[in-house]
Structure formats: structure tokens, C-alpha cells
Amino acid sequence: MAELRRRGLVTAVICSDPFLKLGQNQARTFGVPDLPLLMIKHPLGGISLEDVKARADQVIPKFVDVIRERMK
Amino acid sequence: MSALANLLNSPGASLEAAGDWDAVNQLVRDKGWSDGLPVVPPTAERVEAMLGYCDRPWDKPVGAIPPRYGEATPLRLAANAVMAGCRPEYFPVIVATIEAMCEEKFNLYGIQATTHPVAPLLIVNGPIAKELGINAGHNALGPGVQANATIGRAIRLALVNVGGAIPGSGDMSTFGSPAKYTYCVAENEERNPWEPLHVELGFAREASTVTVIGAETPHNVNDHESLSGEGLLRMIAGTIGETGANDIYYEGQPLVIFGPEHAEQVAADGYSKADVKKYFYENGRFPLGRLSHENIERRMRVKFPERFAKAGLDALVPLAQRPEDFLVIVLGGAGKHSAFVPTFGATRAVTRALKRSDGSLAGSINDLRRR
Numbered sequence: 001m002a003e004l005r006r007r008g009l010v011t012a013v014i015c016s017d018p019f020l021k022l023g024q025n026q027a028r029t030f031g032v033p034d035l036p037l038l039m040i041k042h043p044l045g046g047i048s049l050e051d052v053k054a055r056a057d058q059v060i061p062k063f064v065d066v067i068r069e070r071m072k
Numbered sequence: 073m074s075a076l077a078n079l080l081n082s083p084g085a086s087l088e089a090a091g092d093w094d095a096v097n098q099l100v101r102d103k104g105w106s107d108g109l110p111v112v113p114p115t116a117e118r119v120e121a122m123l124g125y126c127d128r129p130w131d132k133p134v135g136a137i138p139p140r141y142g143e144a145t146p147l148r149l150a151a152n153a154v155m156a157g158c159r160p161e162y163f164p165v166i167v168a169t170i171e172a173m174c175e176e177k178f179n180l181y182g183i184q185a186t187t188h189p190v191a192p193l194l195i196v197n198g199p200i201a202k203e204l205g206i207n208a209g210h211n212a213l214g215p216g217v218q219a220n221a222t223i224g225r226a227i228r229l230a231l232v233n234v235g236g237a238i239p240g241s242g243d244m245s246t247f248g249s250p251a252k253y254t255y256c257v258a259e260n261e262e263r264n265p266w267e268p269l270h271v272e273l274g275f276a277r278e279a280s281t282v283t284v285i286g287a288e289t290p291h292n293v294n295d296h297e298s299l300s301g302e303g304l305l306r307m308i309a310g311t312i313g314e315t316g317a318n319d320i321y322y323e324g325q326p327l328v329i330f331g332p333e334h335a336e337q338v339a340a341d342g343y344s345k346a347d348v349k350k351y352f353y354e355n356g357r358f359p360l361g362r363l364s365h366e367n368i369e370r371r372m373r374v375k376f377p378e379r380f381a382k383a384g385l386d387a388l389v390p391l392a393q394r395p396e397d398f399l400v401i402v403l404g405g406a407g408k409h410s411a412f413v414p415t416f417g418a419t420r421a422v423t424r425a426l427k428r429s430d431g432s433l434a435g436s437i438n439d440l441r442r443r
Contacts, residue, residue, distance in 0.1 A: 021241035022139065022185060029141055029236075 002030035011035060012066050014059055016042035038062045076120040079131055079147055086116070100155070105233050107225065107253055111155035122150035125163040127429045127442050134167055135174025138181035140236030144170050148234050149226070156226035162204060162219060164426050164440040165282055166226050169194055172284045172422040173227075179419045183286045184237045187244050188318060190416040191251035192227055193287035193327070195401060197270035198280030200426055200437050201258035208258040210405030213290065224254025251289050257403055263332035264402040265339030272345065273423050279433050280426045285327055285399065286419035288317070290411035295334065301341030304334050304410075305351045311412045312356030312391050315363055318417030319391045321375065325421050326391055327399040327413040328352060334410045335402045345400055353395035361385030 005011040015023045015037045027035040040055045047055075080086040089096045096113040100106050112118065123130055126146045133143035142148075146167060153166050173180050173192060183190050196206050207217040215221060237243040245252075261268040270281040295307040308328060319326045328348075330338070338348060360368060360383055372380045372389070380387060391414070392398050399421060426434040434440050 018240075019244065022244060025236065025241055026139060029139065 001035065002027070002032045005032045005035055010067055010070050012038050012063055014038045014040055016040050016044050018042050036062075036066050038066070076116055076123065076130070076147075080116060085147075089113070104238060105229075106155070107228055107232065109225075109253075111229075112157050114151040114154040118154045119147070119150045122153050122158065122160045122163050123147070124442050125160050125437070125440050126150070126167065127440060128167075134171045137170070137174065137184075137231060137235030139185050139242050140234070142234035142236060144174070144230060144234050149230055152229040152233055153222075153226040156229050157218070157222040158226050159218065159222075161437045162223050162226070164434070164437065165194070165196060165200075165204070165223055166230075168282050168424040168426055169223075169227055169284055170230060172282060172424040175422045177420040178284065178286065178422045179416070180235075182418055183416055184231060184235055185242065185244050186416065187246045188416055189245050189247060189249035189251075189288060190286045190419075191249050191255045191289075192224075192231075193251065193285045193413070194224060194227065194256040195269060195283045195285070196256070196258045196281070197261065197268050197275075197283070198426075199278065200280035200434065201261075203437050206256070206258035208260040208403060212257040212260075212403055213255075220256045221254055224256035227256075228252055228254065249289055251287070255287065259401045260332055260403050263335065265335055266345040266400070266402075269399070269401050270423065270425075275423070275425055276433065278435065281423050282426070283421055283423040285325065285413070285421045286416035287327060288414045288416075290329060290413045293410045293412065294408065295410070296408040298337075301338035301343050304338055305343070305348065306355065308334075308410050308412065309352055309355035312352055313358040313389075315358060317391060317414035319414050320389055320417075321371065322417030323393045323397070324415040324417040324419060325397045325399050326415050327401065329401055329403045329411040329413060331404045331407055331409045331411075332402055333406065333408055346395075348400055349398040350395045352398050353390055353392060356391050356398075357388035359385060360387045360389055363389070 001011055001013055013023055013035060017039060020037060023037045027033050038059045040059050089099050097110045100111050123146060130146045133145050135144045137144050149166055149170060150163060153163055204219050206219040231237045259268050269283055270279060271277050275281050291311055293308050293311045295304055298304045298307055318324060360380060363372060428434055428439055
């Protein structure tokens with residue numbers, strides 16, 4: 001993802017709450033500290049397909065914002 | 073000026089602390105540089121003594137430890153080895169282990185950052201294991217011997233301090249594992265009726281090696297009753313064939329630890345190591361129906377369509393994908409016990425021989441002294 005960002009693509013990582021710090025650390029480690037981390041409610045594993053879709057609904061607007069910001 | 077002084081003069085390479093054990097340990101705690109236990113203060117003199125057993129450049133990384141991808145230079149590793157309480161002669165094992173863990177197939181990023189309770193298990197083979205006094209006998213996986221206690225601890229400290237395996241931000245293990253303090257043994261080659269692990273893997277018997285496995289803690293198999301090899305293998309296979317291990321989902325190399333008495337009985341009944349692995353592959357299984365309906369439908373049928381897409385609930389689930397994927401060692405002292413050690417699953421074991429800088433095998437730890 002860091003490599004794609006460096007190449008100029010619109011990028012973001014979807015991340016559940018407890019993994020925020022790991023995501024931030026990894027973004028810094030890979031030299032893309034401004035990589036957007038789009039948060040979803042934890043957990044992602046062990047949930048129904050319906051709940052997965054709810055997570056997607058939660059995060060899609062955030063990703064649209066990332067794309068819009070880029071197009072400004 | 074010592075060889076180390078120049079390196080320590082570079083920015084950030086060293087810091088001053090009050091010359092007091094309590095003050096140093098307070099500093100280490102404040103910085104988050106420990107496993108929670110007190111450390112031996114890594115003074116320049118102690119670190120230099122540790123590096124007396126490193127015949128390669130002290131500032132050239134032997135690998136990069138994820139998730140921080142910190143450069144594992146011998147200098148940094150030596151500081152962590154001192155902190156762990158290692159004797160200098162242990163250091164070549166630590167360097168070889170870090171190198172092994174940084175091989176891609178070990179999947180150190182996954183092992184460091186996962187929610188699974190995995191820790192690197194070090195199995196040392198060959199004459200240097202004995203020279204260093206690494207315990208292969210009674211309580212080898214437990215406390216009591218400096219080499220076992222501190223070599224594994226040095227690896228953990230390097231994983232934390234160089235690799236950034238900080239609980240909650242780099243090490244996301246749900247509840248961790250006692251094996252994350254130390255997990256280091258030598259194989260009991262003298263009581264092994266089969267070829268020792270390193271010879272099985274293609275190394276010369278006189279080579280000294282370290283094999284690193286991304287492992288869970290062991291599950292014991294008590295069997296004081298079986299009088300035959302077949303009986304013992306059946307009991308061990310029963311312990312292997314349980315739900316819950318990562319190995320059912322991936323291509324791991326789960327480990328079977330034979331106590332010497334069990335190994336002797338199985339070998340006496342004519343089983344080679346290959347026979348034993350085949351037995352575990354064929355019999356260390358459980359019926360698909362012991363998994364939850366959701367797990368079967370959402371994972372097993374999807375991930376292994378050829379094996380389970382249309383399988384009935386009595387289809388058997390193996391704990392390794394191939395017979396040869398089972399690893400087998402002999403460990404410990406007297407007693408009718410063996411153990412099963414599941415793994416992280418998405419990892420392969422890596423073995424490194426202890427070698428001089430010219431690539432020749434080290435026959436003794438003294439061959440690895442700096443000249």
C-alpha cells in the first residue's frame with residue numbers, strides 16, 4: 001500500500017479500532033505517515049455477512065472523501 | 073580507543089545513565105525496553121565482551137526485524153543479549169537465530185504482529201549445543217539453565233527493542249504466551265533413536281545449527297500404559313487431532329516432541345521418523361463435524377474446496393498438509409511424556425548452521441571468536 005501511495009495512486013487502509021496504533025506505526029515505518037487509516041468498528045473476524053456489509057457502509061463514505069480530497 | 077568506542081560515538085548509539093543498577097532499570101522500564109523483568113545494564117564493556125564472539129562487522133545489519141523493520145546490527149543484538157543476561161559465547165546462536173527469522177518464509181511480520189499466541193521456538197543441534205550447556209534433558213522447556221533462559225530472552229528483547237513488538241501497538245497477540253519470555257532448547261540427540269533434526273534436514277552431523285519455529289506452547293501427552301509403538305503413536309495422534317490450531321488452516325509444520333522413553337519404544341517397534349510422520353498425518357485428524365457449522369461453511373469448504381467443498385461431516389481434517397510437514401524431535405529426561413506443539417500455521421521453520429565468516433562450519437564456539 002505504501003508503494004502504491006508513493007506511485008501516486010489514491011490509497012487508504014481500512015483498520016478496526018484496536019489496530020489503529022499498529023497502522024500508524026506501519027505507515028511511519030514505510031515512509032507514508034499521511035496514509036489515510038479509515039476506521040471501522042472492531043471486530044472484522046467472526047461476524048455475519050450482514051455485519052461485514054454494515055462495516056463497508058460505515059467506511060465507503062470515508063473513502064469517497066479521500067478520493068474527493070485528492071481530486072481538489 | 074576500543075573498536076566499539078567509534079560506533080558508540082555516532083548519534084543515538086548510546087546514552088548515559090547513573091551508574092546504579094536501580095537507576096538503569098528504571099530508565100529501561102520508562103523507555104519500554106524490557107520484557108518486564110529487570111535487565112543487566114548494557115555497559116560498553118559488557119557489550120564489547122559480547123561482540124568478542126562476532127567475527128563480522130558490528131554495524132552491518134544481519135536482517136530487519138518487523139513490524140518496525142529495525143536494523144538488527146550485531147551491536148544492537150549484543151546490547152539486548154547483555155540485557156537478557158547472556159554469556160558472550162551464546163552470541164553466535166542469537167545472531168544465527170535472528171538471521172533465520174528474517175528469512176521471508178518464516179513470516180516474522182505475521183508472527184510479530186498477529187493476534188495468535190506465537191513465539192519463536194529455538195532448537196539447537198550439534199556439538200555447540202552441548203558446549204554451551206543448553207539444556208536438552210529434564211525441564212528443558214522450563215527454568216533452571218542460563219543458556220535456555222537467556223538466549224530465548226535475548227531474542228525476545230531484540231524482537232521488542234529492534235523490531236517494535238510492543239504489546240498493543242506492534243505485538244497484537246490477544247493474550248500472548250509464556251513462551252514469549254524465552255523458548256529455547258537443545259535436542260536430546262543422545263537419546264534420539266532416529267537422526268537428529270539437523271541431520272534430517274541435510275546438515276552434517278558435526279554441524280551446529282539453530283532451527284526456529286513459530287510455535288505455540290506445548291500440549292503434553294501423558295501415556296504410561298501403552299506397551300507398543302503403535303499404542304504410543306495412537307495416543308499422540310489423538311492429541312494432535314484437535315480443533316483450534318492454526319495448522320488446520322495453513323501450511324505450517326507442527327512439531328511433535330518425543331520424550332526419550334516414548335521415542336525409544338516407538339523406534340524399537342520399527343518405526344522410522346518418516347513412518348512416524350506418516351502416522352501422524354494419517355491419524356492425527358478429527359472429523360470435520362467437530363468444527364462449528366459456521367466454520368465449516370465459511371472457512372473449510374471455501375479454503376480447501378478440493379478436500380472439503382462437498383465433504384460430509386465425517387471427513388477427516390489433517391493437522392498438516394503433507395506427512396513430511398510434521399517436525400519431530402526428542403527432548404527431555406526420564407518419564408512417559410511427549411508433547412504436541414502447534415504453530416502459527418502461516419510460517420515455515422528455518423535452520424541456520426553456525427559458520428565462521430569464511431563460510432566454514434564452526435566445530436566449537438571458540439571458532440566464532442573475533443580475531
